[in-house]
Amino acid sequence: MIEALFTYEFLQNAFFSGLIIGVIAPMLGLFIVVRRLALIADALSHVSLAGIAGSLYLSQQVLFFAGLNPIYLGMAAAVGGSLLIERLRRIYRNFEELAIPIILSAGIGFGAIFISLAKGFGSDLVGYLFGSVSAVSRQDLLVVSILAVGVFAFIYLFYKELFTLSFDADYSQASGIKGRGIQMFFMVLTALVIGASMRIVGILLVSSLMTLPVAAAIQVAKSFKSAMLLSILFGEISVVTGLFAAYHLDIAPGGTIVVTAIVILLLVLMGKRFTGQSTVRRKGEVL
Amino acid sequence: MQESLVKLTDVTFNYGNSSVLKDITLTVKPGEFWALIGPNGSGKSTLIKILLGLLKPNKGSVELLGEPISSVSHKERVGYVSQKSNSFNSGFPATVLEVVRSGLTKKTGLFKRFSKADTEAALNALLEVDMKEFADRNIGELSGGQQQRVFIARALAAKPELLIMDEPTVGVDQQNSASFYSMLEKLNRDNGIAIILVSHEIDLVTDLASHVACLNRTMHFHGGRRDFAKLNDNDLSRWYGHSVRLVHQKEGDTSND
Numbered sequence: 001m002i003e004a005l006f007t008y009e010f011l012q013n014a015f016f017s018g019l020i021i022g023v024i025a026p027m028l029g030l031f032i033v034v035r036r037l038a039l040i041a042d043a044l045s046h047v048s049l050a051g052i053a054g055s056l057y058l059s060q061q062v063l064f065f066a067g068l069n070p071i072y073l074g075m076a077a078a079v080g081g082s083l084l085i086e087r088l089r090r091i092y093r094n095f096e097e098l099a100i101p102i103i104l105s106a107g108i109g110f111g112a113i114f115i116s117l118a119k120g121f122g123s124d125l126v127g128y129l130f131g132s133v134s135a136v137s138r139q140d141l142l143v144v145s146i147l148a149v150g151v152f153a154f155i156y157l158f159y160k161e162l163f164t165l166s167f168d169a170d171y172s173q174a175s176g177i178k179g180r181g182i183q184m185f186f187m188v189l190t191a192l193v194i195g196a197s198m199r200i201v202g203i204l205l206v207s208s209l210m211t212l213p214v215a216a217a218i219q220v221a222k223s224f225k226s227a228m229l230l231s232i233l234f235g236e237i238s239v240v241t242g243l244f245a246a247y248h249l250d251i252a253p254g255g256t257i258v259v260t261a262i263v264i265l266l267l268v269l270m271g272k273r274f275t276g277q278s279t280v281r282r283k284g285e286v287l
Numbered sequence: 288m289q290e291s292l293v294k295l296t297d298v299t300f301n302y303g304n305s306s307v308l309k310d311i312t313l314t315v316k317p318g319e320f321w322a323l324i325g326p327n328g329s330g331k332s333t334l335i336k337i338l339l340g341l342l343k344p345n346k347g348s349v350e351l352l353g354e355p356i357s358s359v360s361h362k363e364r365v366g367y368v369s370q371k372s373n374s375f376n377s378g379f380p381a382t383v384l385e386v387v388r389s390g391l392t393k394k395t396g397l398f399k400r401f402s403k404a405d406t407e408a409a410l411n412a413l414l415e416v417d418m419k420e421f422a423d424r425n426i427g428e429l430s431g432g433q434q435q436r437v438f439i440a441r442a443l444a445a446k447p448e449l450l451i452m453d454e455p456t457v458g459v460d461q462q463n464s465a466s467f468y469s470m471l472e473k474l475n476r477d478n479g480i481a482i483i484l485v486s487h488e489i490d491l492v493t494d495l496a497s498h499v500a501c502l503n504r505t506m507h508f509h510g511g512r513r514d515f516a517k518l519n520d521n522d523l524s525r526w527y528g529h530s531v532r533l534v535h536q537k538e539g540d541t542s543n544d
Contacts (some may be wrong), residue, residue: 034379157398164389167379170369171441174339175393176362218380223427227380 001245002034002245013136014200014253021197022239023149026217026231027208028190033218034166038084039100040187041207044078044194046107051077051195053114059116069139070128071243074203075195081107082191086184112131119275131202131254133246144196151189158182163224185254200239203255212261216268234264291316291353292449292481293338298347300333309335309505311347315498317448319473322483322496324489326527329503331485332370335453338483339367353450363394366442368452370485371488375434383421383437385413390441412440415478416470432463436470445475449481450474458487464488468495489523489531501526532538 003066005011032040065073066192082102083273084237088099127135155162165179172179190210197206213234214227221227242257249256298310308330315321325331325359336342338349340356349356352364388401388409395405413419416436419421421429426437435455442450452471456464472495485493493499495514500509506513507526523531 034376036376156400159394160389160395160401162399163381163385164392167381167386167389168375171367172392174341174367174369175365175390176340176359177393177454188341218378223378223382224380224385 003146006013009138010136011247011255013138013141014133016139017136018200018243018253018257019236020148020199020240021193022146022236023232024148024193024206024207024211025197025206026044026203026235027151027155027228028193030231031162031166031186032190033054033211033214035169037097037100038106038207039097039210041190041194041210043085043100043104043107044081044191045102045198045206046111048074048078048082048107048191048195049128050107050110050114051075052198052203053118053125056124057114057118064262069137071140071143071195071199074128074198075192077107078191078195079188086187091282093211106199113244127202128198129202129204129254130252131198131200131205131246131257133243133253136199140196140199146222147189147192150192154185154189158186162186193249200243200253201257202252205254205258208258208261209238212258212265213238216261219265219268219272222258234261237264291350293335293483294348295338296348298334298337298344298349300330300337300344300473301450306504308337308502309504311506313500313506313509315449315481315483316480317480319477320472320495320528321484321499321500322492322498323485323502324438324487324492325432325502326529327487331502332453334360334502335451335483337487339365339451349471357372363391363445364448366390366439366445366447366450368442368450368455370453370455372459375426379426381426382422383413383418383424383426383429386426386437386441387422387444390444394445407438408446409444412444413437415443415474416440430463431459431535432467435459435467439470439474449483451483453485454487456488465491466525468492471495491521503527 003049005015029041032038051074052070054077055065055068055070057069085099087101088102089096092098161177161179161182164177165183169179194206197209199268201209214231216234217227221230237258238261241260243253245256245260246253291314293313295311295313297310298311299306311334323331323334333342337344338351338356340351340359351359352361354360360515384406388405389406390412391401394468395401409420410422413422416439418436419434421433421437422523426434429437438455456467459467468491471482471484475482484492484496493512496512498509498511499515501507501523503526520532
């Protein structure tokens, strides 16, 4: 694949997009997982399915949409979904998690309607569902790169606020941290990353790249900083291995990337068992 | 230094149609140690939320650090330890130092990273609560009592003038709870930090505190410990709505009111 990587532009697009997504998806995923909101990524990816399906359907009906990259409507739908989730979490203050199945169902519902109306999309939709090495364009790579700059800047500038909010939301509110705007911006960025990642990993598997590397990292990390670095490392290994496997076996990269992430998680769990570390944290001595 | 750290005047708060607090007036001055007691559902936690600015009263005025609560410019001068600290996610991948340093988030300000001086301040706060050697340990590995000390250190990191604690010893055993309270007494005495402590352990906290406020929807008593000690169990039982008997553990102590 390395030789081909220098030769074919589509491979370069897929590889570099993958490398970038392998960093930013687990980076955002860590903040999502520690707040016990892992399913938000799933809900947003299903909402982006509705956007993609809508765009593909409209491309059959309206000339303007025929020339539009469906990823944009997918990203817009995901952003809309993220804002709705935040609104619903405030409405159902005592049942915050309810916002996730509501938006997830809405995403699948609208997606199914658009797919039915268009009488199916064939290989196009399969590419969006499970990812595709050949489908990533130079424009997609550019979108992912711009997003990555935004994510890095956001995490760098608001790291301490995001940590405080994630660890103890009540405390951060009481100490006067303006968390609402930061949380809203975080959700929008997450939605954009999910929308932009689906070309590589696929709608059905994009949330896995946000959660599986983090699930492995928090098993071994002692500090938040090390959890972030390990999440990124596991994410990168999954993406690179997955892309190589997908290219050589000629299968969807979403599957190979996610299976690699699962193998890493299993290895970490087995490694902990082998070294005698319990998955349940030990309690320290009493005061 | 301002005249009062907290000034509540005729504060009334309702949840829908049900009255939770009625005409509450209370002033807390620098260096005072207030014990806020009352039965379950008496409005203690609501009062704490009001004076932190998390809830808005239906009537009355609230001043914190000499400013109206809606426009407090330096909220980091108030440290807060919530009731819920005991039920935080113990699997959270963070070291004790990272947690304590997060107490400086507001003070450090937006768009700025923590400096070496911030890390030093966090380590000093850990030293205050005898937890410095645990700085690199994972927060989930500590016992409940140790975790509460870490949360006190987080509140102390920004060098507050006032520490507000809402039932901080829930889930901590009696021995650790006593050790925790003596640490609070030391912080109040040696560092001059004013404390408002909500607790159900009436005997213990009324022996420690310089002032006592007894709340059950309305303020039944607020004043110095000496005056509180003169009250009989019948008064307390009437205010609590059930039989209450006080057993003082430091009979010789006097109030400084």
